[in-house]
Amino acid sequence: MTASPAATPSVAARPGASPLIEVENLTKLFPVKQGVFARGTQNVHAVQDVSLTVYRGETLGIVGESGCGKSTTARLMVRLLEPTGGNVRFEGEDITHWSHRQLRPLRREMQIIFQDPYSSLNPRKTVGQIIGEPFAIHHTERDVKNRVRDLLSRVGLSPEHYNRYPHEFSGGQRQRIGVARALALQPKLIVCDEPVSALDVSVQAQILNLLKSLQDEFDLTYVFISHDLSVIRQISDRIAVMYVGRVVELADSELLYEHPRHPYTAALLSAVPKPQTDGSGFSRRQRIVLTGDVPSPVSPPAACVFHPRCPRFRPGHCDVETPLLRPFGAGHEAACHYPVERWPMTEEELRGPSRADSQAEAAGAN
């Protein structure tokens, strides 16, 4: 496989980078019918008031636990779903309520790589047919066969694989087929929805390297979804952390890991199990263990969605007033009344901040 050394991460928040996709106050509700006669519907608040901008050439990572709305957000961005509220702009054009017919020409600009390399490839089609299908749909290519062979070699497969079926390939190879299919129409944007979660670690690294080198080669923009904070750090320029349908923190990748501001991000970072080794030998980290489970998005908690599990919860404030995303400098934003002052921190330190500290800090940032 060709793993050309990737350039230093381009900080896409740089001035002059033009936005590819902008979403504002995006909200998506899914009705859940209850009872035999399907009266009295409730709503799953899948995405709530999300505003994000994806700049050309960058990788925006979206990270969060299952059910936090990260996939729904990405699907709204590429208009596979129609939002309940808010709007979506692609290259400056408002596509929020475009019809299927209107969207069709746009589809070739936006592609998706899916999580499960087993169920996302039709088992009855050959690799050549699978990768060639986008050309057939959009009538863009005459010499499909050669293009497909070219794509196969680009993603590190052999052109001789053209006539084989998906079952003849391993998980990592199948994911390469999925990547080739996404690349076929030379899209501007690829949504990578947990593309390496189903793969073994040794193969994960192969696919991540492939995605990085393709980005440089084809000038691609990625929206990269993952629940894995280690994976997302390796590929993202900026990262949005989501919790129960909301973006709770947004920052340049390095800033987020060096100094998370939201207690949820802090807890997530400290919960990642890892071989922790320092000079003195094997050691165990101080871990912030959150109690309880992720709340149901059918009835999300009032005000700050994180307050029932938050170690810094202040009654009468966090459960009354919804915190808005506020700036901490250098494009770093977090939605918390009592942001984390420094990092790393132990659980006790996180639990007992002085209110004056966090306010002084916020004032300093502004």
Next chain:
Amino acid sequence: MTPLLDVRDLSVRFRTRDGVVQAVSDLSFTLRRGETLGIVGESGSGKSVSSLAIMGLLNPALTDISGEVVFEGTDLLKTKRDQLRHVRGRDISMIFQDPFACLHPMYRVGSQIAEAVLAHAKVSKSKAWDRAVELLGAVGIPNAKVRARDYPHQFSGGMRQRAMIAMSLVHNPDVLIADEPTTALDVTVQAQILELIDRVKKEFDIGVILITHDLGVVAETATHVMVMYAGRAMEYGPAHEIFNAAQHPYTWGLLESMPTVDKRLDVLVPIEGSPPSLLHPPPGCPFHPRCTYRFAPCDIERPPLVPIPGGHPDACHLPAERKREVWEKRVGAELGVVG
């Protein structure tokens, strides 16, 4: 102290239509009270199959198992099936990856745990229920008395796994086998369950076998580690040695290819290629086709699992000196462990 569980030369072969699959070959390890043995490997490395073989849960009509699994002086592989039932679930219990698939959707969680109590003890139903409630409380289910009356769908993923752990503890087992217990869970919940397993190990003074593909999970909880590849042990030793002085090229590869939260790397170092088919395992060392350190004997002669001087056992032909040098100069240095 005599080991709780002593596994010697365990081999498992599946007879399939395409031929014989050599799923596990010559696996040996011991487990003592208070230890957590982490078995790490990628999919298809034989880690789950070996635990199923220990529990006697493989279909004897389709599998050939050889070797010894000695538990309290008896070889479980030679024990009759109806006698094995007294061991299984009582002395050795097991929890699985997907806690939803393990609970019956139409029975209350409490009664399923009570059923496990009744399987091995002659007590009244109400006593069994009380034991279920007590254990649910012990594994951290809030308001256990009420929640025991819930059905599995009313529990979250983390709570279901807690319920499974409660069920595995009903008869104060000696050995708990946890097969990917946190793979289906979110990281914040995973942290809770790992803490619980560790607490249970100490409180009940048992031995734990933790099977996982995640080196991070092992590093946090295991006292000993066995790295498996293509059905064989590649490296076996105390956890701090594996993470501070790994000896096998495959372990190096795993450690290097793992993305880390601590820093961003320009390029990850993958292990090229993919694991071999167990229908036709390669001759010599099973890892040699992917190994960047291979030399003359690797594709002909299979290296045995033997200790190196001043280290722990591994299965690799590289001279001990060279292993130490590669770890200290390259792999360990890059991971920030040495130097």
